[in-house]
Amino acid sequence: MWELNEEFQARLSDRLKAPLPGVDAQIRMSPTPINQERFAFKERPDAKAGAVLILFHPGTGGIHFPLIQRPEYPGAHSGQVSFPGGKYEKSDRDLLHTALREAEEEVGANPSEITxxxxxxxxxxPASNFKVLPVIGISFSTPRFVPEEKEVAQILSADVGNLMKQEIAVKDMIVGPNIKIRSPFFTVEDKVVWGATAMMLGELLQILEDIR
Incomplete structure (x- = not known):
């Protein structure tokens, strides 16, 4: 069982200061055929900066973090599962602030309780032309999450121990007119987690495996 304590915090903090798994971990969860644009660092000059928050907190049976299901809307990520997060604003001090601000807006996470x-x-x-920085935070108390009704259809609770035990599954998906992909995915509360979120999770799980 994974336990949220000071030892976990220290080991994870130290691991994040070392070289990261990066592309090697991300690409294992990338849909195929692989869009090489995302790995060649050839994002368009007008790419938008953004950040997401991976917030570890105590949960039933171990360590959890929130994911959100987006509502259905006319856009690239309609209905998908993602981390709380969004676009960098000029008023943000940096992308860490972006992640904390967006998590507060979308799920009610209190920045003062997060390290x-x-x-x-x-x-x-590429689908939304965003360059996203995943930010990792920790709260030793369980936040009282509240979904922002316009941006969040549902808040999911991801169990670290469960994710670590999952075997990677793959499914065929239609993502546009005559566009078919084969995508690895995780399952959280019976929801399929794929695409960029699964790729970030791939790196996260490798980091957690390193500190096991």
Whole structure:
């Protein structure tokens, strides 16, 4: 069982200061055929900066973190499962602030109760032209999450221990007119987690395996 304590915090913080798994971990969860644009660091000059928050907190049976299911809307990520997060705003001090602000807006996470431990590798998302920085934080108390009704259809609770035990599954998906992909995915509360979120999870789980 994974336990949220000071030892976990210290080991994870130290690991995030070392070289990260990066592309090697991300690409294992990438849909195929692989869009090489995201790994060649050839994002468009107008790429938008953004950040997401991976917030570890105590949960039933171990360590959990929240994911959100987006509502259905006319856009690239309609209905998908993601980490809380969003676009960098000029009023943000940096991308760490972006991640904390967005998590507060989307799920009600209180920044004053969160300790930021570090960041993972940036990931470019061609579908929405975002370059996203995953930020890792920890809270030793269980937050009272509240979904922002316009941006969040449902808040999911991801169990670290469960994710660590999952075997990677793959499914065929239709993502556009005559566009078919084969995508690895995780399952959280019976929801399929794929695409950029699964790729970030791939790196996260490798980091956690390193500190096991």
């Amino acid at each position: 930021v431990l570090g960041t993972m590798s940036e990931l470019y998302i």
